[in-house]
Amino acid sequence: MSAPATHETKFRVRYGETDAQGIVNNSNYLSYFEVGRVEWLRAAGLSYRDLERAGYGFVVVEAHAFYKRAARFDDALVLKTSLADFGRASFWFEYEVLRDGETVATGRTRHGCIEIGTGRPSRVPEEFVARLSGSAP
Known part of the structure; x- marks a missing residue:
């Protein structure tokens, strides 16, 4: 199984994700992004659980979010997740949240x-690199 170029996750905004104005609180987008990453990895045949069992973890070292329109309770959203770049010890994911095709x-x-075990930086495991590059069986 090779890595998907882009993976789509569909979900609805829950009431508890909104603020007093009825708009999705900005911090929730980072949680949405995490859901997208996990689903992207699953679609690539990888899982955080398996990587952790192998002794590796992927920690967020940088995050950016750009808000263009308000999302509200019960909005049906689509999260598009794609791997933007990867190197020996780190990688980037990009996200787009849409409502009715509008960003x-x-x-x-x-x-x-x-x-x-140590919390020390490590190279990305070979299995992960193989799946990302499309060379895995």
Whole structure:
């Protein structure tokens, strides 16, 4: 299974994700992005759980979110997640949140690979690199 160029996740805004004005609180977009990453990895045949069992973790070292339109309770949203770039020890994901085809927010996160036991930086595991490059069986 090779990595998807873009993975789409559909969801609805829950009431508890909104603020007093009825708008999705900006901090929730980082949670949405996390859902997108997990689903993107799953579609690529990888999982955080398996990577953690192998002794690796991917930590967010940088996050950006750009808000273009307000999302509100019960809005049906689509989150598009794609791998933007990867190197020996880190990689970037990009995100686009849409409502009815219109961009609500975009974002980007950078992740560093660490050894869970020590917390020290590590190279991205070969299996992960193989799946990202399309050379995995």
